[in-house]
Amino acid sequence: MSHTMKQYLHLRNSHVTGVISLIIILLGAVHVKVAECREYDGLNNVEYPAINCRNHSAVLTDFGGVGDGKTSNTEVFRSAISKLSQYASDGGAELTVPPGKWLTGPFNLTSHFTLFLQKDAVLLASQDESEWPHLPVLPSYGRGRDAPGGRFSSLIFGTNLVDVVITGQNGTIDGQGSYWWYKFRNKQLKLTRPYMIEIMYSDQIQISNLTLVNSPSWFVHPIYSSNIIIQGLTILAPVTSPNTDGINPDSCTNTMIEDCYIVSGDDCVAVKSGWDEYGIRFGMPTRHLIIRRVTCISPDSAMVALGSEMSGGIEDVRVEDLTAINTESAVRIKTAVGRGGYVKNIFVRGLKLNTMKYVFWMTGSYGSHPDPGFDPKALPIISGINYRDVIAKNVTYSAKLEGISNDPFTEICISNVNIQVSEQRKKLQWNCTDVAGVTSNVTPLPCLLLPEKGNFNCPFPNDKLPIENVRFKTCSLKTVF
Numbered sequence: 001m002s003h004t005m006k007q008y009l010h011l012r013n014s015h016v017t018g019v020i021s022l023i024i025i026l027l028g029a030v031h032v033k034v035a036e037c038r039e040y041d042g043l044n045n046v047e048y049p050a051i052n053c054r055n056h057s058a059v060l061t062d063f064g065g066v067g068d069g070k071t072s073n074t075e076v077f078r079s080a081i082s083k084l085s086q087y088a089s090d091g092g093a094e095l096t097v098p099p100g101k102w103l104t105g106p107f108n109l110t111s112h113f114t115l116f117l118q119k120d121a122v123l124l125a126s127q128d129e130s131e132w133p134h135l136p137v138l139p140s141y142g143r144g145r146d147a148p149g150g151r152f153s154s155l156i157f158g159t160n161l162v163d164v165v166i167t168g169q170n171g172t173i174d175g176q177g178s179y180w181w182y183k184f185r186n187k188q189l190k191l192t193r194p195y196m197i198e199i200m201y202s203d204q205i206q207i208s209n210l211t212l213v214n215s216p217s218w219f220v221h222p223i224y225s226s227n228i229i230i231q232g233l234t235i236l237a238p239v240t241s242p243n244t245d246g247i248n249p250d251s252c253t254n255t256m257i258e259d260c261y262i263v264s265g266d267d268c269v270a271v272k273s274g275w276d277e278y279g280i281r282f283g284m285p286t287r288h289l290i291i292r293r294v295t296c297i298s299p300d301s302a303m304v305a306l307g308s309e310m311s312g313g314i315e316d317v318r319v320e321d322l323t324a325i326n327t328e329s330a331v332r333i334k335t336a337v338g339r340g341g342y343v344k345n346i347f348v349r350g351l352k353l354n355t356m357k358y359v360f361w362m363t364g365s366y367g368s369h370p371d372p373g374f375d376p377k378a379l380p381i382i383s384g385i386n387y388r389d390v391i392a393k394n395v396t397y398s399a400k401l402e403g404i405s406n407d408p409f410t411e412i413c414i415s416n417v418n419i420q421v422s423e424q425r426k427k428l429q430w431n432c433t434d435v436a437g438v439t440s441n442v443t444p445l446p447c448l449l450l451p452e453k454g455n456f457n458c459p460f461p462n463d464k465l466p467i468e469n470v471r472f473k474t475c476s477l478k479t480v481f
């Protein structure tokens, strides 16, 4: 790795520091000024929080990267990460992407590695299909989501990794998804579309402080993984784009999603765990998940969807302080006969909703099977679903809660909810079938299957998940302009 670059950085840095000291002496400036200077300087020492810092660092241009938006950097990324992977057992490495437009095809991450996107760094996903490797279908799905065969690799992919950070100063990853949306709509794809970031069979993942735009399909897909922190993402896709889910924790344990802003054409967050007979066989639940301080705009989908693929089970999900604007539903359950699995111990509190079709929506007849091989006797168990402290305005339906006959959704608890229905409100505000539970202080008055039982709050756990106790380190990085 580039020693010259390091020396260069060191020299430039001492030079800059010298100049700054001189300015201080000359003008008697205060420290605050110095900090301001550095923020806008051509070369600075950025501090950033991460689960781990790295002992080696390199810049994409060290490997011949060209940030003109036209030259392909696919081989540059692949060889850079391959070279940096040798430092995995020597304190790890970070790769900085400087300001510029960096066109690239998919590349794979490595362990003990940080990808850092500086401010005004933009990764542009290649639209040359031949650059996208094909991957086998996910074992818990049995087929691709778009097509029965295999699937394209995600733009940023990782498998069997430990300790990976993707972060930056709000740099951008642009999936240039319109190419894929067009081909998908016109049934011109034989494989399932790429995701933007997919990490599988991995542990200790941080994805933070980035802007992600126009993914070909789902944006962030951690699967079969644990100890995942997703923080400070701005995720943007046209609300009409197909299946551009924001963040999809899938068969993952110990995940924290916080401080994100998501505008998308599908669910802002979709919690999953495999599909029908494939998901049942794979048997890996999503559990111990916290989602907080997320804002969502998604007129045709949910702020948080649980399912529809939930055959490995979903449990211990905590949702707190979420805001939805012009979104179809809030924290929704989607399932079907044949899914098996369960959704249980779900805790939701503190929702602010404005312009919603449904505040509460559970669907037991979602359908959508991978193939005719699903087991019609595999009934999902939906139980222990708790909502409290919800304020909603301009709502069409307060609730549509549809369980499965002979398989009711039970132990539903809803408390302290105020719903203002819209001018176009429907007459039947609470449509409940095959559900059981209780309510307290809810307006408009709930259905008879969810009777008012006096004054109480629905439960929300007092303990913290292990992922909430992860302490960040302060890493420093020299960045170039």
Ligand SMILES: *[C@@H]1O[C@H](CO)[C@@H](O)[C@H](O)[C@H]1NC(C)=O
Pocket (backbone or CB within 6 Å): 047, 048, 049, 168, 169, 170, 208, 209, 232
């Ligand atoms: C990422 O965002 C957090 C919260 O806003 C902030 O504390 C942190 O310094 C940011 N990191 C970088 C590299 O800007």
Ligand SMILES: *[C@@H]1O[C@H](CO)[C@@H](O)[C@H](O)[C@H]1NC(C)=O
Pocket (backbone or CB within 6 Å): 054, 055, 089, 090, 091
């Ligand atoms: C990495 O750097 C840290 C801090 O400088 C040091 O304590 C640690 O020993 C280094 N690790 C390796 C493997 O060199």
Ligand SMILES: *[C@@H]1O[C@H](CO)[C@@H](O)[C@H](O)[C@H]1NC(C)=O
Pocket (backbone or CB within 6 Å): 078, 106, 107, 108, 133, 134, 135, 153, 157, 159
């Ligand atoms: C990434 O890894 C997967 C699985 O090992 C492999 O199939 C794929 O070709 C790799 N992608 C690249 C760009 O090397």
Ligand SMILES: *[C@@H]1O[C@H](CO)[C@@H](O)[C@H](O)[C@H]1NC(C)=O
Pocket (backbone or CB within 6 Å): 170, 210, 211, 234
């Ligand atoms: C990051 O960039 C997006 C898109 O420009 C912007 O909307 C968002 O406010 C920025 N986030 C921060 C923390 O600066």
Ligand SMILES: *[C@@H]1O[C@H](CO)[C@@H](O)[C@H](O)[C@H]1NC(C)=O
Pocket (backbone or CB within 6 Å): 355, 356, 394, 396, 422, 424
């Ligand atoms: C209320 O919701 C309707 C859609 O149901 C929407 O057209 C209208 O703009 C919303 N009004 C306000 C004040 O947000």
Ligand SMILES: *[C@@H]1O[C@H](CO)[C@@H](O)[C@H](O)[C@H]1NC(C)=O
Pocket (backbone or CB within 6 Å): 402, 428, 431, 432, 433
């Ligand atoms: C209530 O929900 C049931 C089950 O989904 C549906 O069949 C019925 O049409 C709904 N009733 C109204 C008035 O919307």
